[in-house]
Amino acid sequence: MPTLWLVCLLLVLATAGFVMGRARALASAGGDVRTLHSLPNYYGFNVALTSLVPALAVLAVWLLAQPIIVDTRVSKLIPADMVPEGSTIGLVMSDVRRVAAGLDLAVDTGLLRAPEAAALSANERDVRSLLGEVGVALGADVRPEVLAAAQRSRELNHAGRLLMTVLVTGLALAGLGWAYVRTNKEFRARNVVERGVLVLLIVAASLAILTTIGIVLSMLFETSNFFRLHDWKDFFFGSTWAPNFRGDSELSILPLLWGTLYISFIALLVSVPIGLFAAIYLSEYAGKATRALAKPLLEILAGIPTIVYGLFALLTVGPTLAQVFGKGGLLGVEWMAGATSVLTAGVVMGIMLIPFVSSLSDDIINAVPQSMRDGSLGLGATRSETVRQVVLPAALPGIVGAILLAASRAIGETMIVVMGAGAIAKFSLNPLDTMTTITTRIVSQLTGDTDFASPETLVAFALGLTLFVLTLGLNVLALYIVRKYREQYE
Known part of the structure; x- marks a missing residue:
């Protein structure tokens, strides 16, 4: 399932949870709002947030971690002799990602069926011609190792997206059901919602600080790599x-x-x-x-x-x-x-x-x-x-x-x-x-x-x-x- 559709599904579940939680609270009070501990909307927000927030958090972490995990596993399929001398495997992985994206686009546009994409080899078909038809440009010939790595990358990404959809949807449904069952007129919904919102505000405030720290650390690491290769005296005191x-x-x-x-x-x-x-x-x-x-x-x-x-x-x-x-x-x-x-x-x-x-x-x-x-x-x-x-x-x-x-x-x-x-x-x-x-x-x-x-x-x-x-x-x-x-x- 595309990520956008998954987010829309989560929003629909949260909306349904709000309506269901509010209705259950009123039903437990016999329709008398005065006997509720909190206002009816707080019960709805409790169910909606319990359903939505953990699922969105897992989704965000998954979207950040999956590309790293897939690239780490796929890079092991690249032979060492394919990496140019003095270069890194990152350039080869760029070609792998472009080939994988081209195969996905070829399947989406109907130029290639999914089974054919999985069995495609450089000897059976002109991969460059196929990728050219879908607008994917490569700077070198498509070697069989790159094509095999691209196919493996597609398999891992598709499996990861399927598992992500199942896990995130299941987590949202579990949160909705757990919060719905807890909803009754004695439940302190306002306290729970306000604490939850406070946590979200703290997280939002921390993101700016963490982003700044991340930017500084990333520059520090790459700068240290630079000074391992180049004399710092020339950088700070040179004239050219x-x-x-x-x-x-x-x-x-x-x-x-x-x-x-x-x-x-x-x-x-x-x-x-x-x-x-x-x-x-x-x-x-x-x-x-x-x-x-x-x-x-x-x-x-x-x-x-x-x-x-x-x-x-x-x-x-x-x-x-x-x-x-x-x-x-x-x-x-x-x-x-x-x-x-x-x-x-x-x-x-x-x-x-x-x-x-x-x-x-x-x-x-x-x-x-x-x-x-x-x-x-x-x-x-x-x-x-x-x-x-x-x-x-x-x-x-x-x-x-x-x-x-x-x-x-x-x-x-x-x-x-x-x-x-x-x-x-x-x-x-x-x-x-x-x-x-x-x-x-x-x-x-x-x-x-x-x-x-x-x-x-x-x-x-x-x-x-x-x-x-x-x-x-x-x-x-x-x-x-x-x-x-x-x-x-x-």
Whole structure:
């Protein structure tokens, strides 16, 4: 049974359990709600949750574990001589999964019957032609060992799905029956349901923490594998980024880190003054009607997808800068070779960050007590003097925190840099040169059918871990500044 149908079946059983549990509770009370310990709906929710939650939990665990178990068992069928030297079995298993998916699709579309798929061999039929008819592309010939492994994978997956359907459905029915039998007017349904919901809330809150821990651990493990293959001194202290999948790569993070920080610095030069001045105007000078119109319009910038900003950099900002600084431009000197440059990406990224700075700064400025403004005005200061000498100093810690949060957002940006800054890793102070950043190199190193056992691919995890530590440090620093000094002005 497809997973979607199974989930729908569980929802139907839970709905039926709600109706049955509620009806049984009312029947046990003779129709008098006042004699029930809890409201009737609590009895229905108890039956529904007892039927639904354990079954969904088992389903989720099964869907995560089955592919791992199947791949582990199928990989034992792959001979060692099929794994290319210096590579891993993962590349061969990718072909196995594609062949298995192609056979399933051929059966679903009627090109192949299930018995034929189980008995298919590379000598009896042109497997590549069959898979081509269903749109499955392979990079090499289908060897008999790969086909046998794909057939075994199909068998294990089908058996696993059947067992999963039986087990999950049986668990849901068992939970429904057990909760239904326990339902009576003396049963404390409200207490049970509230404890169950509390457990679900704790699990939901823990998922975010566990996901973060999982991300960090996965990057740590792959980064440790990278440093076993590549010298850490070259990564942290080298001066050249030159990946070469044939060996002899120079994989230093410093040129990428320089490009990342340089582009982010230019973005902050654009976003901080504009965003801060907009926040001061909206909070201190604008009327209610102007503020109600201007602030939502300004915050629309935050909702624009970054790919749109990237297109804006590539098609508008870059060509405009090239007309001014390029060959035959308005200045008559070729300072800019093309439309991509640090300045192009920095300007567009700064436009994207304006609502981050303005919204956070506006909220922080509005949090300054009105009594401080009244006291300054009462002493004879003008409105501008009050803003400069009272409001901004009081709000400065929060504004600094907003700027640091915007900086961490700029450091992690990818699409604008890919389309606006170029792809050259180097050290340069010229903002009209093309450069690249850590995020773009991560995408580049993981793009394509590459071997995850090579340092040229594993370096992406070392770059990601470094970027994670950098942005985490900025976020922690911003929160520290805001929390340490905010209480002085409450």
